[in-house]
Amino acid sequence: MTQSFQDWMQQVQQDVERALGTFLPAGTTVPHKLHEAMRYTALGGGKRVRPLLAYASGDLFGGDAGVLARVASAVEMIHVYSLVHDDMPCMDDDDLRRGKPTVHVAYDEATALLVGDALQAQAFETLAGIASLPPARLVSMLRLLAEAAGSSGMCGGQAIDLDSVGLALTREELERMHQLKTGAMLRVSVILGALAGRDLSPVELEALGAYSKAIGLAFQVVDDVLDATADSATLGKTAGKDAADNKPTYVSILGLDQSKELAEQLRREAHEALAPFGEQALRLRELADLIVQRKA
Amino acid sequence: MTQSFQDWMQQVQQDVERALGTFLPAGTTVPHKLHEAMRYTALGGGKRVRPLLAYASGDLFGGDAGVLARVASAVEMIHVYSLVHDDMPCMDDDDLRRGKPTVHVAYDEATALLVGDALQAQAFETLAGIASLPPARLVSMLRLLAEAAGSSGMCGGQAIDLDSVGLALTREELERMHQLKTGAMLRVSVILGALAGRDLSPVELEALGAYSKAIGLAFQVVDDVLDATADSATLGKTAGKDAADNKPTYVSILGLDQSKELAEQLRREAHEALAPFGEQALRLRELADLIVQRKA
Numbered sequence: 001m002t003q004s005f006q007d008w009m010q011q012v013q014q015d016v017e018r019a020l021g022t023f024l025p026a027g028t029t030v031p032h033k034l035h036e037a038m039r040y041t042a043l044g045g046g047k048r049v050r051p052l053l054a055y056a057s058g059d060l061f062g063g064d065a066g067v068l069a070r071v072a073s074a075v076e077m078i079h080v081y082s083l084v085h086d087d088m089p090c091m092d093d094d095d096l097r098r099g100k101p102t103v104h105v106a107y108d109e110a111t112a113l114l115v116g117d118a119l120q121a122q123a124f125e126t127l128a129g130i131a132s133l134p135p136a137r138l139v140s141m142l143r144l145l146a147e148a149a150g151s152s153g154m155c156g157g158q159a160i161d162l163d164s165v166g167l168a169l170t171r172e173e174l175e176r177m178h179q180l181k182t183g184a185m186l187r188v189s190v191i192l193g194a195l196a197g198r199d200l201s202p203v204e205l206e207a208l209g210a211y212s213k214a215i216g217l218a219f220q221v222v223d224d225v226l227d228a229t230a231d232s233a234t235l236g237k238t239a240g241k242d243a244a245d246n247k248p249t250y251v252s253i254l255g256l257d258q259s260k261e262l263a264e265q266l267r268r269e270a271h272e273a274l275a276p277f278g279e280q281a282l283r284l285r286e287l288a289d290l291i292v293q294r295k296a
Numbered sequence: 297m298t299q300s301f302q303d304w305m306q307q308v309q310q311d312v313e314r315a316l317g318t319f320l321p322a323g324t325t326v327p328h329k330l331h332e333a334m335r336y337t338a339l340g341g342g343k344r345v346r347p348l349l350a351y352a353s354g355d356l357f358g359g360d361a362g363v364l365a366r367v368a369s370a371v372e373m374i375h376v377y378s379l380v381h382d383d384m385p386c387m388d389d390d391d392l393r394r395g396k397p398t399v400h401v402a403y404d405e406a407t408a409l410l411v412g413d414a415l416q417a418q419a420f421e422t423l424a425g426i427a428s429l430p431p432a433r434l435v436s437m438l439r440l441l442a443e444a445a446g447s448s449g450m451c452g453g454q455a456i457d458l459d460s461v462g463l464a465l466t467r468e469e470l471e472r473m474h475q476l477k478t479g480a481m482l483r484v485s486v487i488l489g490a491l492a493g494r495d496l497s498p499v500e501l502e503a504l505g506a507y508s509k510a511i512g513l514a515f516q517v518v519d520d521v522l523d524a525t526a527d528s529a530t531l532g533k534t535a536g537k538d539a540a541d542n543k544p545t546y547v548s549i550l551g552l553d554q555s556k557e558l559a560e561q562l563r564r565e566a567h568e569a570l571a572p573f574g575e576q577a578l579r580l581r582e583l584a585d586l587i588v589q590r591k592a
Contacts, residue, residue: 025447034447034455085413090384090405109386110458113409114451117381120413121446124420128439135431142438143424150417151321151330155410159330162406 005286009052012072016051017043019069020076023126037107037115038122042080045098049219049291050075050185054193056283057208061197067130071141071196074127075189078149081119082185084112086158092241120149127192137199141192148188157181161247169248175217183216190284203276210273211284218266219291224249225259230296267292301582305348308368312347313339315365316372319422333403333411334418338376341394345515345587346371346481350489352579353504357493363426364492367437370423371485374445377415378481380408382454388537416445423488433495437488444484453477457543465544471513479512486580499572506569507580514562515587520545521555526592563588 003011020042027036051072058068087094087102088109095105104112127145130138147153157180164177190212194200200208227241228251241247250259270288274281299307316338323332347368354364383390383398384405391401400408423441426434443449453476460473486508490496496504523537524547537543546555566584570577 029448031447031452031455031459033459034452038447081413085409088386088409090409111455113381113384113386114455114458117378117412117416118447118451118455120416121442121449121451125439125442125446128435128442135435138435139424139431139438142435143421146417146421146424150421151327151334151414152325153417155414155417156327156330159327159407159410159414162410163327163329 002282005283005290008283009290012052012055013048015055015065015069016048016072016076019073023070023073023077023129024122033107033111034114034118037103037111038119040100040106041084041097041103041115042077042119045100046076046080047294047296048072048076049287050079050189052287053186053189053212053215053284054196056287057190057193058196059283060277060280061194061200063193063196064132067132067196068193070126070130071192072189074123074145075185075192077119077123077126078145078154079185081116081123082154082158084119085116088112091158091162094241123149133196137195141195144188144191148184153180153184153188154182157184164248166246167248169253171250171253174248174250174253178217178220179213182220183213186216186219187212207273207276211270211288214266214270214273215288215291218263218270218288221250221259221263221266222292222294224251225256225263226294226296227251228256263292298578301579301586304579305586308348308351309344311351311361311365312344312368312372315369319366319369319373319425320418329403329407330410330414333399333407334415336396336402337380337393337399337411338373338415341396342372342376343590343592344368344372345583346375346485348583349482349485349508349511349580350492352583353486353489354492355579356573356576357490357496359489359492360428363428364489366422366426367488367492368485370419370441371481371488373415373419373422374441374450375481377412377419378450378454380415381412384408387454387458390537419445429492433491437491440484440487444480449476449480449484450478453480460544462542463544465549467546467549470544470546470549474516475509475512478516479509482512482515483508503569503572507566507584510562510566510569511584511587514559514566514584517546517555517559517562518588518590520547521552521559522590522592523547524552559588 024039024042025035027039029035054072054075055068083097084103086092087097088104094102096102103115124142124145127142149155157177160177161181187209190208194208250262254262267288271285274284320335320338321331323335325331350368350371351364379393380399382388383393384400390398392398399411420438420441423438445451453473456473457477483505486504490504523545546558550558563584567581570580
C-alpha cells in the first residue's frame with residue numbers, strides 16, 4: 001500500500017533534517033561560532049519545500065536515497081543562505097524567521113554574512129560530493145544549481161525585487177521577478193531530483209519545467225495572499241511586511257479574490273503539466289496541492 | 297626565447313581581464329544594476345595573484361589556455377566576492393578598494409550583499425562550464441573550490457579573524473587563521489591550475505601544497521608589513537587599518553624586522569618545495585619572489 005502524503009512528507013522532512021545534520025560541519029569543529037550559527041539557522045525547522053520537490057521528482061525517476069539526500073541538502077542550503085542574507089538589516093531587516101530570532105539578531109551581522117556565504121559554498125561541496133552518479137551528469141547538475149542561485153536566477157530576482165520597492169509593476173514584471181527570485185530554485189530542485197535518477201528526455205525536461213513554473217508562481221501568489229491575511233505567529237515570520245515595505249505583490253495588483261483564483265488556476269496547470277508521467281507523478285501532484293492550500 | 301616575467305604577468309593579467317569580461321554577465325543584461333556592480337568590482341584592477349598562480353601552475357602541467365581562463369576567473373570571482381563582503385559596514389567597513397570606492401559606497405549595502413552572493417555562484421558556474429576536461433576531474437575541481445571557499449577554508453578564516461579582534465593570538469593561532477583566510481584560496485588556485493593540465497601524483501600534490509603553504513603565509517606576513525609601513529595611496533586601500541582595528545598581525549607579534557626575515561625564509565621554502573619540478577617551475581618561483589618583494 002502506498003504511504004499517505006502526510007507520512008511521506010514527514011519522512012522526507014526527517015530524512016532532510018538528518019542529512020543536513022550530516023553535511024553541515026559539526027558545531028564542535030573550528031570555527032565553532034560560525035558552524036553553530038550555520039546549524040542554528042539550517043536545522044530544526046522550515047517547510048523544506050525544495051527538498052520535498054527534489055524527493056518527489058526523484059521518486060518519479062528512480063533516484064537513489066543517498067543521492068537525493070545530497071541533492072535536497074544542497075538546494076535547502078542555498079535557500080537557507082538566501083533567507084539569512086535577506087533578513088539582514090541592509091535587506092528586509094527582519095527579526096523573526098521560522099519562529100526564531102534571525103541569525104543577525106541571535107548572533108551578529110558579520111556572522112550572518114559569513115553564515116550565508118559559507119552555506120552557499122557548502123551547498124556546492126555537498127552536491128559535488130555525490131560519488132555514485134556519472135560525473136558528466138553531476139557536472140551538469142552543479143552548473144544548473146549555480147545558474148539557479150546566481151544573477152540570472154535567485155540573486156537576480158532579489159536584485160529586481162530591491163529595485164521594485166515603491167514602483168507600480170505590471171503583472172508581467174512581477175511574474176518575471178518571481179520566476180527568478182523563487183522560481184529558479186524551485187525549478188532546479190525538481191530537475192536535480194529527477195537527474196538524481198537518470199538523464200531526462202527533452203519532453204520530460206519540458207514537462208518538469210512547465211510544472212515548476214506553475215508551482216513557482218503559485219507559491220508566490222499564495223505567499224502574497226498569506227502575507228496579507230495571516231498573522232505572524234502562524235507564518236513564523238513578520239506578517240504584513242510587503243504592504244508595510246510598499247512592495248508590489250499579487251494582492252496589490254490583482255486584489256485578494258483574483259489572487260486566490262490565480263493560485264487555483266496555477267495548481268490545475270501544474271497537474272496538467274504532469275500528464276505525461278501518469279499515476280507515477282503522485283507526489284509532485286500532491287506537492288502542487290500543498291503549495292496552494294498551505295496556511296503558512 | 298622565454299618571455300620575461302613582467303611580460304608574462306602582463307599577458308596573464310590581460311587574459312584574465314578579458315576572460316572575466318566574458319564570463320561575467322553583460323551590464324546590459326537584466327538585472328542591470330546588479331550586473332553593472334559585479335563588473336564594476338571585478339574588472340579593471342587588482343593584482344590578480346590567484347589567477348597568476350593558476351596560470352603559472354597550469355604552465356607547468358600543460359593546461360589549455362581556454363581551461364585556465366575559466367579556472368583563473370573562478371578563483372578570482374571568489375576572491376572578489378570576499379572583498380566586497382569584507383568591505384561592508386558590518387565587517388571591515390572600508391570605503392576604498394583597489395583605489396576605487398567599495399561597492400556598498402558606489403552603490404548601496406544591499407547591492408554589495410547581492411553582488412558578493414552572485415559572484416560566488418558565478419564562480420561555480422564558470423568552472424562547471426569547462427567542456428574539455430574529463431568530467432570526474434572537473435567534479436573534483438568543483439569540490440576543491442567549494443572546500444577552499446567555505447567554512448573550512450576562506451569563510452572559516454574570516455570567522456576566526458572576526459573573533460580574534462582584541463585578542464592576543466599566538467603565532468601558531470595567527471598562522472592557522474591565515475592558512476584558512478587567504479591560504480586556502482591561494483592553494484586551490486595552484487592546484488586547480490595544475491589540474492587544468494592533468495591529474496596529479498601524490499608527490500606532485502604534496503610539493504604544490506608545500507609551495508602554496510609557504511607563499512600563503514608569506515603573502516600574509518608581507519600584507520602585515522605593508523599595512524604597517526606603506527601609505528593608502530600606494531596600497532589602493534586604507535593603510536594602518538590593522539593596528540587601528542586592534543587586530544593581531546605578524547608585525548604586532550614578531551615585530552617589523554623579524555616579520556621581514558620570516559617572509560624571506562618562506563620565499564626560500566617555496567623555492568625548495570618546487571625542487572621536484574626543476575627548471576619548468578620558473579613562473580611559480582618568480583611568483584613567490586613577487587609575493588615577498590611586492591610594495592603594494
